[in-house]
Amino acid sequence: xxxxxxxxxxxxxxxxxxxxxxxxxxxxxxxxxxxxxxxxAWGEPVYILIMVVSTLxxxxxxxxxxxxxALGRDRAARLFVAVSVVGNLGLLVTFxxxxxxxxxxxxxIGLPIPAPGLALPIGISFYxxxxxxxxxxxxxxxxxxxxxxxxxGAYVALFPQLIAGPIVRYHEIAEDLDHRRESMELAxxxxxxxxxxxxxxxxxxxxxxxxxxxxxxxxxGGLPVLLAWFGILAFAFQIYFDFSGYSDMAIxxxxxxxxxxxxxxxxxxxxxxITDFWRRWHITLGTWFREYVYIPxxxxxAGPVRHLRxxxxxxMLTGLWHGASWNFLFWGLYYALFLVIEKFLFREAISRxxxxxxxxxxxxxxxxxxxxxxxxxxxxxxxxxxxxxGFGGGGFGRAxxxxxxxxxxxxxxxxxxxxxxxxxxxxxxxWLRRLAASRLPSDGAPSLHPVPxxxxxxxxxxxxxxxxxxxxxxxxxxxxxxxxxLVDASYNPFLYFRF
Amino acid sequence: MFRHAAxxxxxxxxxxxxxxNVLQADRSFxxxxxxxxxxxxxxxxxxxxxxxxxxxFDQYIQDQFPFRDRWIALKTLAERAAGRRDxxxxxxxxxxxxxxxxxxxxPDRLARNSEALRQLLATLMxxxxxxxxxxxxxxxxxxxxxxxLPPHAPVPSPEFVAESVRSLLGCETPGAVGPGxxxxxxxxxxxxxxxxxxxxxxxxxRTDHHWTTAGAFEAYRAWARAAxxxxxxxxxxxxxxxxxxxxxxxxxxxxxxSLPPDRIDAWTAPWQDGLEIRVQDGPWGPGSLYHPEFxxxxxxxxxxxxxxxxxxxxxxGAGTGRTLLLIRDSYAxxxxxxxxxxxxxxxxxxxxxxxxxxxxxxxxxxxFEPTDFLFLAxxxxxxxxxxxxRLAGGAGS
Numbered sequence: 001x002x003x004x005x006x007x008x009x010x011x012x013x014x015x016x017x018x019x020x021x022x023x024x025x026x027x028x029x030x031x032x033x034x035x036x037x038x039x040x041a042w043g044e045p046v047y048i049l050i051m052v053v054s055t056l057x058x059x060x061x062x063x064x065x066x067x068x069x070a071l072g073r074d075r076a077a078r079l080f081v082a083v084s085v086v087g088n089l090g091l092l093v094t095f096x097x098x099x100x101x102x103x104x105x106x107x108x109i110g111l112p113i114p115a116p117g118l119a120l121p122i123g124i125s126f127y128x129x130x131x132x133x134x135x136x137x138x139x140x141x142x143x144x145x146x147x148x149x150x151x152x153g154a155y156v157a158l159f160p161q162l163i164a165g166p167i168v169r170y171h172e173i174a175e176d177l178d179h180r181r182e183s184m185e186l187a188x189x190x191x192x193x194x195x196x197x198x199x200x201x202x203x204x205x206x207x208x209x210x211x212x213x214x215x216x217x218x219x220x221g222g223l224p225v226l227l228a229w230f231g232i233l234a235f236a237f238q239i240y241f242d243f244s245g246y247s248d249m250a251i252x253x254x255x256x257x258x259x260x261x262x263x264x265x266x267x268x269x270x271x272x273x274i275t276d277f278w279r280r281w282h283i284t285l286g287t288w289f290r291e292y293v294y295i296p297x298x299x300x301x302a303g304p305v306r307h308l309r310x311x312x313x314x315x316m317l318t319g320l321w322h323g324a325s326w327n328f329l330f331w332g333l334y335y336a337l338f339l340v341i342e343k344f345l346f347r348e349a350i351s352r353x354x355x356x357x358x359x360x361x362x363x364x365x366x367x368x369x370x371x372x373x374x375x376x377x378x379x380x381x382x383x384x385x386x387x388x389x390g391f392g393g394g395g396f397g398r399a400x401x402x403x404x405x406x407x408x409x410x411x412x413x414x415x416x417x418x419x420x421x422x423x424x425x426x427x428x429x430x431w432l433r434r435l436a437a438s439r440l441p442s443d444g445a446p447s448l449h450p451v452p453x454x455x456x457x458x459x460x461x462x463x464x465x466x467x468x469x470x471x472x473x474x475x476x477x478x479x480x481x482x483x484x485x486l487v488d489a490s491y492n493p494f495l496y497f498r499f
Numbered sequence: 500m501f502r503h504a505a506x507x508x509x510x511x512x513x514x515x516x517x518x519x520n521v522l523q524a525d526r527s528f529x530x531x532x533x534x535x536x537x538x539x540x541x542x543x544x545x546x547x548x549x550x551x552x553x554x555x556f557d558q559y560i561q562d563q564f565p566f567r568d569r570w571i572a573l574k575t576l577a578e579r580a581a582g583r584r585d586x587x588x589x590x591x592x593x594x595x596x597x598x599x600x601x602x603x604x605x606p607d608r609l610a611r612n613s614e615a616l617r618q619l620l621a622t623l624m625x626x627x628x629x630x631x632x633x634x635x636x637x638x639x640x641x642x643x644x645x646x647x648l649p650p651h652a653p654v655p656s657p658e659f660v661a662e663s664v665r666s667l668l669g670c671e672t673p674g675a676v677g678p679g680x681x682x683x684x685x686x687x688x689x690x691x692x693x694x695x696x697x698x699x700x701x702x703x704x705r706t707d708h709h710w711t712t713a714g715a716f717e718a719y720r721a722w723a724r725a726a727x728x729x730x731x732x733x734x735x736x737x738x739x740x741x742x743x744x745x746x747x748x749x750x751x752x753x754x755x756x757s758l759p760p761d762r763i764d765a766w767t768a769p770w771q772d773g774l775e776i777r778v779q780d781g782p783w784g785p786g787s788l789y790h791p792e793f794x795x796x797x798x799x800x801x802x803x804x805x806x807x808x809x810x811x812x813x814x815x816g817a818g819t820g821r822t823l824l825l826i827r828d829s830y831a832x833x834x835x836x837x838x839x840x841x842x843x844x845x846x847x848x849x850x851x852x853x854x855x856x857x858x859x860x861x862x863x864x865x866x867f868e869p870t871d872f873l874f875l876a877x878x879x880x881x882x883x884x885x886x887x888x889r890l891a892g893g894a895g896s
Contacts, residue, residue, distance in 0.1 A: 001557075006560045007557045010516055010520055010564075014513065014517045042553040042557075044550060045549070045553070046548065184503065188502075188503035188505075192505060192506055210587065404653055405653040407650070407651040408651040408652050411582060412584050412585070413583075414582060415582045468505070469504070471505040472504040474505075475506075475509055476505070476508045479512060479513070480512070480573075484570040484574040484577070485574050485577075487564050487570035487571055487574070489561065
């Protein structure tokens with residue numbers, strides 16, 4: 001099931017929330033676990049077994065690691081950590097990378113190696129990373145052993161973040177898992193966040209994604225310059241509004257059940273450098289790799305050579321995490337290149353740039369980077385980049401600049417593109433926050449990321465009547481519009497099936 | 500509580516719709532969208548495990564959502580307000596015209612369809628030397644009237660299909676296909692000429708992809724000129740509206756709130772009476788080219804010839820000594836009333852609905868001796884639909 005469906009919003013969600021609040025506290029985690037299994041199994045009834053295997057594996061490994069540590073037997077603890085890591089990566093490799101490895105190896109030795117051709121279970125890259133984090137956290141002493149299988153199952157399968165993140169590391173949620181307190185305050189913030197995330201996904205991402213589909217369907221090497229740039233811009237906004245909208249919905253849904261998930265996006269397109277971009281884009285993935293790969297490898301503290309190696313390893317893995325094919329590896333290395341340049345060569349210079357220059361540079365790098373992300377074949381990547389550079393075949397006159405399709409698409413999607421750009425900059429959210437300074441920084445803005453939990457402490461203040469009314473009207477309108485767009489969901493893709 | 504008015508209102512709206520969704524009765528057919536809606540899916544363990552039940556249930560909720568048509572209209576409204584000039588299926592054209600967005604043709608498919616057509620023609624000309632064959636590839640409204648499209652709307656080249664077929668068939672070269680004459684009529688130019696000028700009639704419906712009776716008449720005249728037949732004049736007909744509440748297929752895909760309906764005209768003449776008609780395997784009997792019973796239904800265009808029958812055999816009192824084999828799609832249904840004047844017998848076949856290829860079907864009619872052949876179908880369909888491979892048994896898909 002996906003959040004952006006009528007089935008989820010109007011059947012699954014009200015039933016789950018209703019049962020959840022009717023249930024006594026000790027039944028709430030088991031209930032969430034059960035609901036999450038139904039949520040996952042809806043589209044993929046069989047693949048639920050893989051998730052249960054991963055859950056069982058780490059539940060046991062966590063127990064054994066905890067016991068070994070308590071007995072002071074570090075080697076045994078390390079063994080069980082290894083079992084968890086090998087087991088989870090084994091699942092991931094089998095179901096996600098087997099075909100890729102078989103094809104690549106086959107090409108290398110010149111013999112066809114049979115590929116198993118397994119379908120990728122949705123969300124496997126998210127939940128294997130989460131279950132692993134538990135065993136690792138227990139080993140590192142960052143979290144206590146979870147003795148209740150149903151509670152642990154609720155953590156792994158928790159439907160709000162199951163299929164598209166954020167990736168919640170166990171120690172971040174351990175407290176909430178057993179001792180959370182649901183509140184009106186938190187639930188209301190959750191509803192707001194849910195509506196905003198839903199609108200980002202359904203109203204902005206799906207619409208602008210349709211524009212990108214029009215461009216993507218053409219020969220990538222034969223586009224007029226403006227069309228090529230328009231296309232990749234449309235994709236950049238599609239994936240940002242889609243992905244961050246999903247995260248907003250996840251965080252909002254978590255709030256509804258009393259959970260506080262980490263933020264996943266912080267206006268990444270206003271980053272002033274690539275280093276900054278990756279602190280703002282898919283934050284929980286970056287954090288996961290930093291915590292469990294980069295730092296254990298020695299991070300930046302083991303000399304420049306090891307530092308460079310660690311960066312390359314992490315970014316190759318980050319690239320491959322996004323999909324099992326060469327273009328994603330290339331995409332990861334592309335970012336490694338800019339990060340290395342920023343860290344080793346221009347560290348000082350970049351910090352002295354005026355912010356607008358940094359923003360322009362970072363956005364340009366990211367925009368070009370989406371090309372090898374979206375096209376899997378070298379031909380498509382090279383062709384599209386050539387079109388962007390003006391070698392799309394139309395020459396350097398007006399014919400090479402734009403054609404009728406360009407003008408038509410710009411006319412059809414220009415307003416949406418401008419609104420998306422404005423929303424992604426974070427400016428409307430800042431305006432609205434200033435407007436309703438007396439109260440929560442939450443509103444009908446098309447893009448609003450952080451609703452910091454600290455910001456929820458507005459208890460004593462009396463909000464003005466007009467801001468409350470405006471917010472209510474805005475939010476209800478957005479929700480109705482999103483519903484209308486879902487009823488006629490002729491274009492409602494799920495972008496993370498390759499993750 | 501007041502501080503959370505926004506969240507409370509959203510929750511109320513959501514709950515209300517969720518409850519309505521459960522309470523309201525299911526519909527099985529959407530008149531508006533002209534399609535069957537998903538009803539509560541059948542349950543079995545097998546369907547559950549395979550995921551079929553889940554997918555159908557998802558569709559069920561989507562199709563049966565309360566006020567479905569009005570939500571979709573709201574979406575269209577919002578999209579158009581934001582500057583969209585199409586909805587992915589339909590261009591919102593000038594003067595209230597809803598125009599189909601035709602995808603590019605598929606050159607492979609077009610080549611295979613043309614080959615099937617060429618084989619059928621070759622077979623027919625061998626059997627019936629002297630056959631006079633015409634091919635009418637029907638352009639769509641935006642091809643005839645590009646001025647109706649939103650500015651800069653990208654459309655496939657309107658000449659592409661007809662010109663490809665012309666060169667693939669090679670039938671302008673005498674004897675190339677067989678012992679007979681054959682021509683691919685330049686229908687696009689003929690219709691463009693007819694549509695030009697301030698007093699020109701509307702050749703296409705605004706809310707349907709078909710041509711109007713006036714459009715069908717112009718196509719008939721273009722065919723007659725090419726076939727060397729003296730065509731009827733406009734004054735030969737009594738023209739009267741039979742429906743002024745026609746909302747066609749493009750209207751169903753467009754979901755616009757307010758748009759005036761189309762009018763359907765019938766052009767009648769005495770020679771259209773007293774016909775003997777046989778539909779598919781039914782008996783011969785007196786029949787009509789017009790089917791008023793469809794005027795009360797959604798698909799009012801089926802008023803002409805009763806829709807897309809696989810085979811309609813017509814005997815007239817024309818006394819011209821000529822017999823027509825008409826291979827067609829629905830565009831021909833409103834042309835047939837003009838054609839009946841010139842033939843003693845017309846066999847009208849739809850290759851998409853026959854259960855055997857056209858040449859095999861004709862093998863079963865040894866006493867059928869056509870003197871004329873007409874292929875009439877929408878050009879863009881011929882450029883990409885596999886069903887036209889069924890023109891000849893050995894060719895196509």
